[in-house]
Amino acid sequence: MAQDSEWEPKLVGFLCRWCSYAGADLAGTSRKKYPANIGIIKVPCSGRVDPLFILKALRLGFDGVLVSGCHPGECHYQTGNYRARRKIALTKKFLEYMGIDPRRLQASWISASEGGKFTEVTTQVTKELKEAGPNELFADDK
Amino acid sequence: MTNREAEQRLRDEAKSLLESAKVDYIVGFADGSLKFHTTPLITRNKDDVDHLVINPFMASNLAKFLTELEGRVGIVAKGCDSRSIVSLVQDNKVSREKVVIVGIPCRGMINLSKIEQLAGKESDEIDDITRQGDKVVVKLDGSEKEIPVKEVLFDHCLACELPTPKEYDLLIDEPIPATPDEEASQAKINKLEELSHHERWRFWQNEFSRCIRCYACRNVCPACYCQRCFVEEAEPQWILSIPKWQDNLIFQIIRNIHLAGRCTDCGECERACPVNIPLRSLSKEMYDLVGELFGFKSGMEIDAAPLLTHYELEEAEDFFR
Ligand code: SF4
Ligand code: SF4
Ligand code: FES
Numbered sequence: 288m289a290q291d292s293e294w295e296p297k298l299v300g301f302l303c304r305w306c307s308y309a310g311a312d313l314a315g316t317s318r319k320k321y322p323a324n325i326g327i328i329k330v331p332c333s334g335r336v337d338p339l340f341i342l343k344a345l346r347l348g349f350d351g352v353l354v355s356g357c358h359p360g361e362c363h364y365q366t367g368n369y370r371a372r373r374k375i376a377l378t379k380k381f382l383e384y385m386g387i388d389p390r391r392l393q394a395s396w397i398s399a400s401e402g403g404k405f406t407e408v409t410t411q412v413t414k415e416l417k418e419a420g421p422n423e424l425f426a427d428d429k
Numbered sequence: 430m431t432n433r434e435a436e437q438r439l440r441d442e443a444k445s446l447l448e449s450a451k452v453d454y455i456v457g458f459a460d461g462s463l464k465f466h467t468t469p470l471i472t473r474n475k476d477d478v479d480h481l482v483i484n485p486f487m488a489s490n491l492a493k494f495l496t497e498l499e500g501r502v503g504i505v506a507k508g509c510d511s512r513s514i515v516s517l518v519q520d521n522k523v524s525r526e527k528v529v530i531v532g533i534p535c536r537g538m539i540n541l542s543k544i545e546q547l548a549g550k551e552s553d554e555i556d557d558i559t560r561q562g563d564k565v566v567v568k569l570d571g572s573e574k575e576i577p578v579k580e581v582l583f584d585h586c587l588a589c590e591l592p593t594p595k596e597y598d599l600l601i602d603e604p605i606p607a608t609p610d611e612e613a614s615q616a617k618i619n620k621l622e623e624l625s626h627h628e629r630w631r632f633w634q635n636e637f638s639r640c641i642r643c644y645a646c647r648n649v650c651p652a653c654y655c656q657r658c659f660v661e662e663a664e665p666q667w668i669l670s671i672p673k674w675q676d677n678l679i680f681q682i683i684r685n686i687h688l689a690g691r692c693t694d695c696g697e698c699e700r701a702c703p704v705n706i707p708l709r710s711l712s713k714e715m716y717d718l719v720g721e722l723f724g725f726k727s728g729m730e731i732d733a734a735p736l737l738t739h740y741e742l743e744e745a746e747d748f749f750r
Binding site for chain 1: 626738740745
């Protein structure tokens with residue numbers, strides 16, 4: 288895939304407000320450097336993330352999606368992240384079967400105190416998306 | 430039991446269900462107006478039951494009607510149909526007490542298009558098609574042609590795991606054991622899996638460029654019972670209502686995700702599609718993923734919790750950082 292070295296991937300993060308969103312906030316307030324490639328959308332729980340959000344983001348041209356919630360056992364609503372896990376796992380596998388690079392859908396568990404983990408995850412995901420190249424899945428043929 | 434005897438027993442049972450007022454409706458199959466086709470028969474009239482048939486052309490999944498009919502229904506069900514019924518019961522869409530499942534052990538349904546292809550003739554030019562054990566005999570222009578049955582059954586029938594309903598109230602004939610031939614059934618999917626991501630996406634792009642968004646696939650699917658489908662939502666409008674391939678693909682991807690743990694591989698979506706998109710190559714993949722990841726098989730165990738309402742403490746962790 289042709290791409291210049293300037294190209295930077297754009298990524299949407301659906302972050303649970305009780306944990307990963309607060310983790311991202313912590314990364315910011317503790318002045319940790321995380322890639323500016325991520326645009327964050329706050330969701331009430333990882334269980335709120337509808338696979339439709341993921342497809343819509345890819346359809347809009349984002350290069351990847353990160354879904355992040357509370358660690359297993361720590362969901363504010365007890366079971367939201369367990370349910371999210373089933374949905375996301377199926378979505379990821381199915382999208383791969385359709386022909387979507389699995390690197391474009393990523394998921395993590397990041398708690399409110401894990402500012403460092405948030406930095407690591409976003410850095411790693413950004414790197415992988417850079418390798419995957421621009422998302423041209425929904426582009427009309429030129 | 431010969432087929433004729435089975436048919437007679439079915440008619441007798443259906444009649445007595447109506448007469449004894451155990452059910453308000455009988456839902457089954459009758460001969461269609463086209464040769465080798467059947468049509469759903471839905472009736473409250475006991476004289477109509479003499480039109481009920483049992484033959485290898487009753488491919489429709491009648492479970493669809495259960496979410497549309499009020500009252501108690503006696504329904505003719507092959508193995509796959511019974512799984513759809515069980516799945517609807519699990520989803521609280523149908524109450525088990527309101528259905529009388531009249532089970533029909535099934536040897537697989539004949540895919541007319543496959544016969545037409547092998548015979549090189551349209552079905553209305555064929556004189557007769559009969560099943561004799563492992564062969565199908567096609568009468569054509571005064572001669573007979575024998576075809577191994579595996580070559581003309583629907584792909585999903587080749588993989589059938591439940592030819593005889595497990596959940597039933599009456600069983601019309603002797604149970605038939607399952608002899609799934611995954612390899613034959615999976616041929617198209619295996620080929621797709623050999624392609625690169627890019628090639629696979631191009632394949633689907635190409636297929637869904639033909640989609641006219643008639644929604645036949647959704648409307649025929651017993652598991653697609655939402656009052657309002659996400660495709661019809663206006664705020665936000667998730668996808669355009671005009672059939673652009675991008676949105677056609679999103680429609681179908683999301684449909685399949687919604688069907689995870691509820692699709693029973695009945696094959697109806699593929700059969701309904703007017704532009705012959707290989708929809709089963711999507712639904713069967715999801716069916717298999719559900720099995721691989723969570724050991725779940727739709728519509729098999731009536732007491733099982735629906736897939737997406739349930740979870741195990743430890744599963745599918747390798748997808749998460
Ligand atoms: S039945 Fe075929 S053409 Fe109609 S909406 Fe479904 S995929 Fe598209
Ligand atoms: S998705 Fe297709 S194969 Fe699955 S239950 Fe619905 S109609 Fe049947
Ligand atoms: S509240 Fe954070 S994942 Fe449910």
